Amino acid sequence: MELLEADTDIIANTADIVAALRAIVPDGVVSDSAGLAAFDGDALTAYRQKPLVTVLPRDAEQVAAVLAYAHAHGVPVIPRGAGTSLSGGSLPRADAILLSLTRMSRIKEIDYDNRCVVTEPGVTNLSITRAVEGRGFYYAPDPSSQIACTVGGNVAENSGGLHCLKYGLTTNNLLGVEIILVDGTRLRLGGKAPGARGLDLLGVVAGSEGLLGVVVEATLRILPKPPVTRTLLAAFDTVPAAGQCVADIIAAGIVPAAMEFMDRRCVDAVEAHCAPGYPKADGGVLIIDADGIQAEVDHAIAAIADIARRNGAEVREAHEETERARLWSGRKAAFPAMGRLAPDMLCMDGTIPRRMLPAVLERMSAMSDEYKLGFCNVFHAGDGNLHPLIIFDVMKPGELDRAEAFGAAILRLCVEVGGVLTGEHGVGVEKRDLMPDMFSDLDLAQQQRLKCAFDAERLLNPGKVFPTLSACVESGHMHVKDGRIPFPNLPRF
């Protein structure tokens, strides 16, 4: 994929920029080549680029000052949390300031009476739950990188996890933010009182991939921890049987806490890797969690087991915690298991209507032959979020390109069957060029006008999300179509 060309004029001013940032954050500027190497990318590992300079502010005032400086001097800014983005959401640029929020890592307030936590953006996802679990609460969104990824990054990417169907994504568990606009303006959106005062700008900031502003504080909803969780594994001979089982569970009115599907290739890989002892499953396995109070969970598990058996599955239920952990160990080892088969891996992320699963898996098998690359699938079956893992060797000529082409073909397939390009990883640079496969020019133009309302100079995280970022027309008032301004003689009101 082509990365945007760096602006050599900005690079020529590096010394001035570094000096200005040092004046704002005296103890938090990294500008030497070795230091910058630590910031040369995120979890989209195929792309590496050192930033112009990295600045690590300690508080909101410093963030505002950095942005105001960058805005005044026309220098792009890439916000970054822990750098765990799988879509290259925080991939640096040679001509941009990398704004790392990791030193703003304080939980500011735990308010049990209002069931929320007020936190700085650099706090890790898991530490929110750690901070409140002693009182029986937790923070629901649980991306698999939760030990490392930060709240700020979660808000920017609208991160999900295994439990989205029942508990929602980040945006559904976010009450408010303090955001700093590109010119240094500080704004509070939302707060401990639910809902929006006026337009729901919080709703568009969540998931905006760092293009609209920099989050310096978040107010997160915490939930009472369900007292009981039970786990069941169902092994299927065919993919359609597994798909039908999922549909039947949903149709029966059950919303499982998690419902994970692993295809046969994935089951084979994890058996070879850590032997969780899954039954033979040519069609793949479903791992299902039900949570809640005892009677609720008992009722759900009995119903799920019944539905699974009616769909021809071999069902195993975990009766104790160690067994539960063992059933989940295979799912959690899916990445490392595939990693043993080849040196490199691309983790894709798209969403499909659940009923399309059998057809999509079949098409992907054909693609695997065509691109001559191995793959397997894990699938958040409850919400239709598909994660194909493509394995390749970057040292073999052409394999990275083939892997990317295979991945792009899969995501186009997701769109073709009525789904979307990304369920939880974000667009970033990875899926940027696929946006026109899902959105028309008019759809994208509307999104870009919103970008212009927040960041008319397009300084925040340029090169992400949009394949081409057309210039913001002054104050967004005019739309030029086919080179003609509509009603050119009209005064604007």
Next chain:
Amino acid sequence: MPTHIASNEDEIVDAVMTAREWRSPLEIVAGGSKRNYGRAVTTMGSVLDVSALSGIIAYEPEELILTAAPGTPLAEIEAALAQKNQRLGFEPGDWGPLLGEPAGLATIGGAICADTNGSARVKFGAARDHLLGFRAVNGFGEAFKAGGKVVKNVTGFDLPKLVCGSFGTLCVLSEVTLRVFPKPPLSTTLIVRGVEPEEGFTLLRKLWSSPLDATGLAFSRGNALIRFEGDKDPLAEKCAAARTLIGARDVIETPEGEVAFRALGRGEVFVDEPFDVWRAIIPPAAAAQLASEIDSPLWLADWAGALFWIATLPGSDAVRDAAARAGGYATLVRADEETRERIAVFEPEDAARAALTKRVKDAFDPMGIFNPGRMWDGV
């Protein structure tokens, strides 16, 4: 006032292009149940009637997805979902009678644009947590789409969130896709009787902080109302556990609570009263404080104390200050036109926020064609 009738997206485009040509704004109306909610539209222009954009386009119970034209009556959607034991999670209410219109006019598009969430919001979230995608026409006369038709999607900016509660000021919806939820077979309401507000709100928050998943936590005239839903055995366990948390108080248990919650979500108690009606939204722990400060002939609370419906003498804006002191904000839901002009219906914005709001409005509708002035001057 001339009326354009649009029965499909192309006709909305035509109406918008005409409005642009003649620089004549549009008041967008479907059922018309909430036409008196918000400021009077400052227009010498036309009405754009989209009630003919009606009907369910696709409903896939196993995908938990429903796509409908925005003018579809709420009642039609609720009936279709009920047939498959499903429902809308945000429990939107018909506010027609509250606002002086007949019942049964409310549409799904109106519920989304006016963000009319009911009691279940405390558990399942607001309209914005359920609108997955939409099609619409912007103020440039361009038909566009946003979001998707699957439950989990982070592709591009989340414009569906922005449309919820935007009162038709950004675009004219032509299609909406919602996630839907299973409808539990049974519902039981516990009513704790004879409690003071402070004690009542403490109880409601205690239940809200428990894993019992109440789907309604309201307070009305000395009664705390707690709704649970589910299958028979789980429901019995929840009620028993709730009684333990409630302690030795006067509690009755009734399957008829649905009626009370339905009335609550529609503000029914205010329908025939001669008062203005406000909704104050606050951090729930401030509920007792707000209850003690308001001077109201009639009020009730929902969402574990985060939402107050408050009647006031006509023309008073005391609720707004009281809500602000409690850490929240207030919306004037019902008052005469002069009052809605004089007292801001929606929370006034400071300069920085108002400037951003205006830029966002301009990103969709720079000529100010849609519902001008409905929310604030110029928006």
